Amino acid sequence: MFPFKTSIQFDRQCNQALYLQLSNQIIQLIKNQTLAPHTKLPGSRTLAEQLNVHRKTIVACYDELLLQGWVESIPKKGTFVHPNLPVLQEQKLEGCKAFDLKKDTGFSFYKNSILPEKPKKNNKSLIYLNDGVSDGRLTPIDEIARTYRRVCSKKNVFDHLSYGSVYGNDTLRDVLVEYLNTTRGLHITKENVLITRGSQMGIWLSSQLLLQKDDIVVVGNTNYGAADATFLNQHAKLERVMVDEHGLSTRAIENLCKRQQIKAVYVTSHHHHPTTVTLCAERRMRLLNLAKQYNFAIIEDDYDYDFNYNHAPILPLASHDTNGNVVYIGSVCKTVAPVFRIGYLIASKEFVDEASKLRGYVDRQGDALLELTFADFIKSGDLDRHIRKVMKIYKQRRDLFCKLLKDQLGDFFEFEIPKGGMAVWTKLNPMYSWDHFSEVARTYNLKIGDWKQYDSANLGHNCIRIGFAAHNEAEIFELINRLKKTIGEIKNSETAR
Missing domain, CATH: 1.10.10.10 (Winged helix-like DNA-binding domain superfamily/Winged helix DNA-binding domain)
Known part of the structure; x- marks a missing residue:
């Protein structure tokens, strides 16, 4: 027994x-x-x-x-x-390590070498050099929570608990139409709006509809790494054009169009990622005219429209588009907090309809209750009040960070004070490399991250983005201190040699 x-x-x-x-x-x-x-x-x-x-x-x-x-x-x-149960066949590896079901897979699958692996940030003693993110501690979480509770307490809340529209919540779409027409100078209706889970979903949907194998998409010779990876994952060809103090070179784009068929141009017009420069008015108009003439799409990623410190926001390309060439992408993630995955894709009804069908394959619908919450958050003016509040704080942090960087480390870092955004495009003295700098910085609990992502074209510009918005005053002083210690050790090691 x-x-x-x-x-x-x-x-x-x-x-x-x-x-x-x-x-x-x-x-x-x-x-x-x-x-x-x-x-x-x-x-x-x-x-x-x-x-x-x-x-x-x-x-x-x-x-x-x-x-x-x-x-x-x-x-x-x-x-x-039961007498007919088959024997469970276990993999036995003689002379090899034991099979660990928690991490080992018993079948083959396709791995992607294009999409970068996101670093894990779980060491609180480290300071991570981010490329420009908002400070979650400034998130108006109490206001959002109150609004969410109010949404959930309404009698009709049960209408939103089942499957809804793949386009996103209708109320939020209506609110965004009014908000974007007012603040961005757009001329859209609800049929032009698809709610997404952040800008990245908008970029992915656009790439799926616009690009196939060997299709050409034009990007800057410095560009947002996640966008590059998304296009390459679609097996498209990247044609890189120069980026100067006025943004993407439209002359270079025109020369490309004369030689080959262009399917799309990706642009972060307001603050170019990563350099933070603004696409000038002349190039904006020229790019729109080229899009009409050569029949290509403009993917406009307006990732940080709200953060401007020296002037009022410049209206996006989409506000001047009269020919349906622009796919305009944005979100509230950067403005409020990355955890709130609420974004939008604005385009012609025909494009939005097709994008919504494609979105349904990977994400049947968004979070209706969260979307209703942000509809109320926007309509009540809470979003604009939050923007005005953090703008003042981020400007103070920008000014402090840039002053300390210039006064204490001006011999080692070269930069222009950004007019907006949440990061500084910073060039390391050519005598040093970010590779060595990154290695030494770890000694002082300073994590540089994947600095190579900023030079996919191998230009050797020796620049990276350093975000300032997520650090308070004390943290900025500490960040500068660790940068100084890193530089000091590098100088001492060279002197010893």
Whole structure:
């Protein structure tokens, strides 16, 4: 007789019912062949006495095993381990490491070498050089929570708990039409709006609809790395053009158009990523005219429209588009907090309709309650009040960071004070490399990250983005201090040589 009393352990503090704990343990004994096929299980009274549980627990356990097909009940004979269960074949590796099911896979699958692996940020003692993100501590979480509760307390909330529109919540789309027409100078209706889970979904949807293998998309010779990876993942060809103090070179784009068919141009017109320069008015108009003449799409990623410190925001290309060439992408993630995945794709109705069908394959719909919350958050003016508040704070942080960087490390870093955004495009003295700098910085708990992402074209410009918005005043002083220590050690090591 199998020693159930010593093999079965109950956790009476666990929320799981005893009969389920017992059935799961018996299943495990069957799977590892401790209980072989045809093995007769004890009667319910006998096993109940052995395990010191009520007989009903055993009956419920056997019923569960019978329902799942692990055992069979033969009238007047008893309950037996099912005779036709196949033996679970386990992989045995002689002379190799043990097979770890938590991380090892028992089948082949396709891996992607294009899409970068995101770094894990779980060491609180480290300062991470981000490329320009908002400070989550400034998020108006109380206002958002109150609005969310108010949305959930409405009588019609149950209407939004089932499947909704793949275009996104209608109320938010209506609110965005009014908001974007007012603040961005757009001329759109609800049919031009697709709600997304952030800008990246908009870029991905656009690439899927615009690009196939070997199609050409024009990007800057410095460009947003995630956009590059998205286009390359679509097997498109990247044609890089110069970026100067006035933004993308439209002359270079025109020369490309004369030689080959261009499918799309990707542009971060307001603050070019990564250099932060603004696309000038002349080039904006010229790019729109080229798009009409050569029949290509403009993917306008307006990722940080709201953050301008020296002037009012410049209206996006989409506000001047009269020919339906611009796909305008934006979000509230950067403005409020990255955790709130609310974005939008603005384009012709025909393009939005197709994008919505494609979105349905990977994301049936958005979070209707969260979308309703942000509809209220925008319409009530809370978003604009939040923007005005953080603008003042981020400007102070920009000014402090740039002053300290210039006064204390001006011999090692060259930069222009950005007119907007949340990062500084910073050039390291050509005598040094970011590779070496990154290695030494780790000694002082300073994490540089993947600095190579800023030079995909191998220009050797020796620049990276350093974000300032997410650091308060004390943290900015500490960041500068660790930069100084890193530079000091590098200089000392060179002197010693």
